[in-house]
Amino acid sequence: MGKPVMKLHLIIGVLAVLAVSLVNAEDPYLYYTWTVTYGTRSILGAPQQVILINNQFPGPKLDVVTNNNIILNLINKLDQPFLLTWNGVKQRKNSWQDGVLGTNCPIPPNSNYTYKFQAKDQIGSYTYFPSTLMHRAAGGFGALNIYHRSVIPIPYANPDGDFTLLIGDWYKTSHKALQQTLDSGKSLPFPHGVLINGQTKTTFTGEQGKTYMFRISNVGLSTSLNFRIQGHSMKLVEVEGSHVIQNLYDSLDVHVGQSVTVLVTLNQPPKDYYIVASTRFTRTVLTATAVLHYANSQTPVSGPLPAAPAYKYHWSMQQARTYRWNLTSNAARPNPQGSFHYGKITPTKTIVLANSASYINGKLRYAVNGVSYVNADTPLKLADYFNIPGVFSMNAVQGVPSGVAATVATSVMPTNLHDFLEVVFQNNENAMQSWHLDGYDFWVVGFGSGQWTPKKRRTYNLVDALTRHTTQVYPNSWTAILVSLDNQGMWNMRSASWERQYLGQQFYLRVWNPVRSLANEYDIPSNVLLCGKVVGRHP
Structure with missing residues (x-):
């Protein structure tokens, strides 16, 4: 009788150790309370109302x-x-927390909502910002930096410091006045200025001979920016979660919604140097400056600002082609990025998305394949979960340009979990475009001028294209991406230019599997906000 009892005690002991190990191994929880208010700040030389957190x-x-x-x-x-959305955070199996109007009811005034999400299998420089109305034009944005776990090596020495730079165009006009302009059917005027971390003057201090990380994100409404540092080269190391080949650059184009991470070595004589962000592809060039201050410097900034690139779209496209995956480096996981051979996978579907500007009922609207998106009073994700008909249409937006007059609809494109898509963004306008997909990153495999045709696939980079969540599309040009739909949910595909998003250049991808399973998607949150047609429903 003694041996079975001993075995039972041994089994119980092992299970207890395993249970403790599992509890101890659970990923840490971080708790925050943020209060969103209006406030007054002096920006561009005059006080104005902004959104504070x-x-x-x-x-x-x-x-x-x-x-x-x-x-x-x-x-x-x-x-x-x-609402806040977490730009670039994939929200694995959890579009419930994406923070856009297609997934979440907005938080009413004098109320609250608790977001619960995980920075699952990601590293890199990201941002958050308001997704409601034109709040983004008043602030409410910030940096979201995901650092690597200590057990995962990175392909560069740990920097001696870490700076975050939020660059973007800015209006002196209030967000409500800007919204009224758009609601009246007009386009926004040209911005009034450019800010770096919400200021026109700021200083970053480092020590001579040391190397610092600069995390640069374009949080503006519409304008591509060029970023450069007087007398210093920048080593590009990461782009929106991808470790890249570490090329040196004198300046970098950063388009709306995009983020890049560079290393800068302070290897110049000890003095102060200009940091510059200026608008690209605009007749009037707006410029913001900051200061890179050597700690032992006694000399203020001087001399002309470092010049922006003399060439425009072609130069920028060529630079974009130099951003390439570091195949031997890992990102958030131990396995090398290059272990996933995306170029050998045959796409299950090709989608061509053409943006356009149209007038519908006498007012300016932007459309995708002839359909201009309008928000419903009920989040699409909730309507889908509760099987409420008539909230959105899965037939309105098609996978190829329609060539017909633009119409309005709450448009959803149906896809299946584990589809592998080829998506071509076709820009037949003279305006720069920036496209973003929530819930995913994607391989940017090709850029080109003119019209995309299947023959353009011969130019694709099917070996070491980087992955990112936001890609630029140059005027009268195309950009091609590949995306593996491995994240079930309702995901926003939108213009990162907020005027265009607000006036309809967006839709949702419904990534679907008919079998409800926690392996594919988390349950609806117990604290979900209910609005529109789901008021009174129970999760």
């Missing part, structure tokens, strides 16, 4: 580590409903 403009920097769980209670003290 915890009395900060820009909002607090969210520094987390791969796989951290974020529990963030957002309290809305504005006079309008409000």
